[in-house]
Amino acid sequence: MKALVWHGKEDIRCDSVTDPEIQDSRDAIVKITSCAICGSDLHLFHNFIPAMMPGDIVGHEMMGEVVEVGRGVNGKLRVGERVVVPFTIFCGECEQCRRGNYSVCETTNRNKAMADKVFGHATAGLFGYTHLTGGYPGGQAQYLRVPYADTTHIKVPDSLSDEQALFLGDILPTGWQAAVQCDIQPTDTVAIWGCGPVGQMAIRSAVLLGARQVVAIDCLPERLSMARAGGAITIDFEEESVVERLNELTGGKGPDKCIDAIGMESHVGLSQPDTIYDRAKQMMMLESDRPHVLREMIYVCRPAGVISIPGVYSGLVDKIPMGVAMNKGLTFRMGQTHVNRWTDDLVRRIEEGQIDPSFVITHTARLEDGPEMYNVFRDKRDSCVKVVLKP
Amino acid sequence: MTYLANMSRNEGDPRILSTGPSSLGSQDRMARGLGWFSLGLGLAELLAPHSITRALGMEGREDLVRAYGAREIAAGVMSLSVDRELGLWSRVAGDGLDVATLMGAMREDNPKRGNAAAALALVLGVTLLDAATAASLRGKTRRSGRPRDYGNRSGYPKGLSASRGAARDLVKPDDMRAAPAVTPPPSRPEPAHPRPM
Incomplete structure (x- = not known):
């Protein structure tokens, strides 16, 4: 598949990479239909966030269609469903998740030992971000493996377009x-x-x-x-x-x-x-x-x-x-956002017409144009405010 | 590099098969090259000023060479940062100082006049490269044209007036409440809200 890969400071490339696979029974694979470049992606672009490694797939604002689910997802997500993937990965079971503090989930950071040393105590796993938050491959790609997919998803009603729903995952x-x-x-x-x-x-x-x-x-x-x-x-x-x-x-x-x-x-x-x-x-x-x-x-x-x-x-x-x-x-x-704490309510507000988040999109491009769009977004060229990429 | 990147992947995570075009342009790479050159030259000037002044027939000016070394390092650090355009222009200014100093070593009685001439030629060449790279970066990053007017992008399908306070029905979580007032505050007059564009 194609994916935007971090190779170093200001060096993002659209690479061919191997397809993601189900690794755990709670995983799902999502075919990405829309993803966006976030302001915090620019901190990675400038190498201001520690513990990035060459080869990391970036992107944490993404949505798409479920194409495969693990056995442990237990029907909470089905093949063919349209979902936004929140940037915070959460288990839904630990003490912090039960309090609604999903961005500091105690379970999902797979580099817990390193994060414990740096942060004192580890926070949740995040997509397309530093290895201090798990180093999970991000969603500026054609496919994404979603760990803890039975909880880490936002179902999208048919009435909402990709552009209206995409930003439920972060901004x-x-x-x-x-x-x-x-x-x-x-x-x-x-x-x-x-x-x-x-x-x-x-x-x-x-x-x-x-x-x-x-x-x-x-x-x-x-x-x-x-x-x-x-x-x-x-x-x-x-x-x-x-x-x-x-x-x-x-x-x-x-x-x-x-x-x-x-x-x-x-x-x-x-x-x-x-x-x-x-x-x-x-x-x-x-x-x-x-x-x-x-x-x-x-x-x-x-x-x-x-x-x-x-x-x-x-x-x-x-x-x-x-x-x-x-x-x-x-x-x-x-703090990082406890995304799913708010999204049921926000989906309702979008459906009721209180807000339409698509107003912020100023540029839409192909995934292959992603590396150049990072420069356009960073330099605010052509009055760029928000870039959406279509894999 | 791809091999190393793939080695550091978690088991099962996607691995790079082939790399595509980079967000780094040729002028960015040139700026980095000049930045590293600046750091190397700066270190040499700081650590071995006697060798440099001897080679150029400028004995006694070691303190000046050390100061130029510090300047080169500062310009190098800036050229390697995201503010590389500023770093390169500071290199151009520094090149001007270098040229002026080397012109002083071109006097007839300097036995190392040939070395000084070679150094002067080198500095002039690098100055051209610095200026050309800085100018190309300016062209790449400059915001051009009139800024767009997004005054019609309210984001409220029902309009701004109908949206003010529309979400007051939110049940605020207890952990996100501010301290309640001991006595109710007197209400302030409503401000004149700017009209949507």
Whole structure:
């Protein structure tokens, strides 16, 4: 089969690889019909996430048709069914899964010993990601082996197109969880840093959940226009001070809830001088992440507010004003998304017409064009916001 | 490389049969080559400045060569990073300093004038390569044309106004609630929401 394979920093290739096979009775094989390039794939592309190995198949946003199931799936999934595959692999049986904390499932990380050493305690297995999360082959491919397939799937109603359903596997529930964990009240101002795909989903989630006002922060005109269409007031951080504008919009009190939809790769520019310092340290391998957004959120958030972090961080950050966070009594909520905790509800909301996530797709291409589409997405060429690949 | 990549696969996981075109272009590979060259030259200048000044007839200028070595290493690290275009332009600027310094060694009374001339030719050649590669990278990564207007992509099939608060029926999980207010807050006036584009 064809698959997009990581060969090193900025080196993704469309390779011919052997077909996946059932390895365990709870496995299924899915023929991929649509997959997407995620912002966190760019962290792998830039080699900022440790423990990637040449030969790893990338991709963790994918859907398709079940073509084979193991005996242990026990009828919970049948050949021919259409499914979205969530990026978090979960067993559904361990203590964390029973609590709904699927992204920290205690069972599915097959490199548990290594992850225990690095993280203290292992988290769930993830598709197409680092070997610290199991090193499972990803879904930017023609076929995918889905471990724990009896639980790790989202069935897609016939009424939904691939484009409407695909993002149930990651960016929609990620934006949704980011907003839900803010516990949005009708009086709240929610500020969202980053108008990429997750930021766009977070904007719409905050609007649906009834925030008083949603403020979106970015510097790319096309992304800001998409944010405004979703109901956000926008701030172009290249043009105006984020802190001053947010204070102006909140009567000097600061936003009640702040969402970081950027993560470890903040935009580097003279308007944000600390990012130049971070970038220099990152080059010298003295810091793994550029946490400008985190610093700004802690500074501008209203005391006793909530900081929600769906953006990916990989390791060590520097100069975090922890004293400010402590004295302001901020609540931090973060983590990889517990995808299936939200998806039954989100499928209903898509079917009812509350949201149609396909609005975010700006580019569709063949799987073979995937390597070049990584460059297009990374460089934001042709106003690219979201790429969908068709194997 | 493919053999090594396949060796590290978990049993049963897909293995590479043949590789296809890469996302890395020829200019990216050239930038990497120049970055490694910069690191090598920088290390040589830092560790063996006496050999370099002797070969060029520039004895007594070892501290300057060491400083240039540090500059080369910084430019090399940048050229190997995702900001390689910046790294290459910093190399071009550094090449200018090298040319100016070598011009000083072209004086008539320098017995190593021939070596200095060869070094000058080499630096001029590398400068052209640096500038050409940096320019090609700029062309590759630059955002061109007018940004598109996505003002019609609300994502709400029923419209923005009907969607505000439409999901207030969500039963929020207890573990994701903020601390409740001790007394109910006074309601604030509704803001003027921006109109959808």
